[in-house]
Amino acid sequence: MLHYHLLMLNCLLLGLPAAWSGATEEQMRAAGKLMRDVCFPKFSKVSEDMANAISNGNLLDDKDSKCYINCIMEMMQTMKKGKFQMESSLKQVDLLMPDEYKPSYRVGIAECKDVSNGIKNNCEASYTMLTCLKQKIPIFLFP
Template structure:
């Protein structure tokens, strides 16, 4: 998974900055598109229209959409085996988001730190859906590929 993220960053010209400089919105969306292009074919029951709906904040609750969301969140290193990876998410946020998004995302991540607690990942990827729904509710400028 870390290799996938590194390859995505290299493909869109994102380097891991020594400071918290972040990336441009164009680079952010390009990295997100690559993640989406990896995960969407793994879940053929999730149409492009449904994925676009998720991108726009309409988060359905079904096994296929939840597992698609889980795939993307795993690529972002935000979730692992159904557990929210708070520290890894904060680090990835610094790499994958423009500076203007970071303060609000830090607050959203803090608000959602317990959103996956007590949820079982198998067989329906429920923690991913819960996490993304929480983030959507707590971050005004919602971003998901």
């Protein structure tokens, strides 16, 4: 739990210098790497190639990949116990996204906000949400 809080603090610190104008792509990717470094070891059936495929937008339709996606999305405070966190997601966009990405992410979030409603499995809900975001946001970025 302490490691989680330190990670979130690091993510926030990376975003603070640019909080008024958005983070740089380098800061955004560094925050994403921290999240990936926490989630990746938890899912031994997800290889580095699989994690890279997910990062590149090739969402794998298997239980372990979906749960890895859920872990990342919970670290990003986008999902919590299978529920989409709209307000938190918009805050993350403001803190961790470069300015040029923000408008399309806000639109994508608004269009996808209800897509995971009613899905009981947390991993499936996150996978469904990420699939929608990938379809709606022109520049797909995921740790």
